[in-house]
Amino acid sequence: MRDDGMNCEALERALHEGRKLTTEELAHVESCDECMDVWLTLALEAKPGVVIPENFAARVATGLPARQTKRAALRSNRHWGLITALAVLTLLMTVGFGGSPPVNSWIGLVFLSVVATEIAGLALWLGPRWMGR
């Protein structure tokens, strides 16, 4: 019980029960720490009434296929990139180890091996990542 004659327990019960408060009761809530705590909790727990359009989910979902196609195209480009890398690697190996004079020297072989290893490494590293997407 407080100076204003309000019973905090009764008021808190009223708040929990959802009873409409009088102007005096509301004034008390604003000035009483305990009642304000209860009112604040209830006010914050009250979910805002929002109107979600009935077809919202469907509308958002139908906006997605276009991006999927774009992604598929990108994946396809990456796939061709991998094939090109493997083709270059095969060509280098054939030319390098096939015995054609300009490359078939000690320095040429070392250079070719380094390049071929690098390309093979890249293909092995990137290949599964691209294909797996």
Next chain:
Amino acid sequence: MHGDTQFEDLIREHQGFVFRTLVRLTGSREHVEDLAQEVFLRLYRGLENFRGDAKVSTYLYRITLNVAQDEWKRCRREQTHLSFDDPDAGWEDRLPNAGGDVERTLSGKQMMAGLERALGELSEAERQVIVMFHQEELTYEKIAEVLSLPLNTVRTHLHRGRKKLKERLQEGRRPCATTA
């Protein structure tokens, strides 16, 4: 990763949370549908790289908070007056003290408008924690995970936020200084 039907189900499951949180955090209903759409598009794009080491819901909560934060900043930048007293807002009508005679309803609505204003004056983190804890009933642990904050920081934000709200609501009630 997801078929369209699955994603549509995912939207249906979480759209309530997304709309409510956006309304509460931005203090406006004006662009809420566009913002919600942005949330789900970001989620969809993100799901491509989603590794499953966190729940999709956690990821969605994060995106929702980010979108709300961006909108809040945009409004502040444009110095747009946010519609805390939006007459279409109907959520105060759901409160226990709403309805009844005109004076009573007005008084209850004034308190609610005051609360909305006070929420807008809190720090971003305090507002987010309060909305997630009270409105969406998330646990401290979940909030900490969503915001990537230590548990104690979440508790502190909640405590400080509530304290500030109470102070501001009670300050608002004090009579203005009268001039002779």
